[in-house]
């Protein structure tokens with residue numbers, strides 16, 4: 783484990799998932815997916831940790847996250863990046879995540895309520911993109927919004943089982959895709975549903 787990975791793990795160890803799940807903290811301390819309301823489920827904490835480590839956010843990184851959900855993953859990203867732009871389509875979750883993340887004194891997170899399947903063009907390009915809902919294919923729009931040298935993680939596949947894919951854009955814009963692991967995420971609504 784690198785020093786950076788150890789720092790991320792140490793931050794993860796003290797981050798309490800209860801702080802992000804209003805009124806439904808049952809199971810929050812277990813390494814299991816948990817319901818956050820509005821038909822949405824958040825993944826087990828260790829998957830959020832592994833995805834953060836795999837994405838390799840750097841202190842200067844500008845990160846786009848699609849699917850704010852509870853804001854738990856957003857906290858992991860924001861603690862290790864310069865800025866995080868996060869998009870959530872369900873207004874109640876968007877509002878709740880803002881409250882929970884402001885309570886933790888984050889000042890480097892920008893929130894948007896809307897469809898993030900096409901990214902957030904105004905602030906592109908991004909050094910890192912994390913999509914925490916599953917798409918039927920890799921959205922071209924997100925690849926375009928990835929900076930040269932950037933990395934994106936996205937679950938791609940069917941409704942019940944997907945491959946977590948890593949997309950890396952080279953300095954000259956060439957794109958390389960590799961598989962990280964099998965996962966089961968809720969659907970990314972919109973064009974790539």
Ligand code: SAM
Nearest residue numbers: 849851852854855870871897898899914970971
């Ligand atoms: N990373 C989140 C966390 O730590 O709580 C969990 C995200 S949950 C698995 C997926 C989220 O993606 C849900 O909150 C869902 O509403 C959101 N979502 C689905 N499609 C979306 C879209 N097109 N744009 C923005 N958010 C979307």
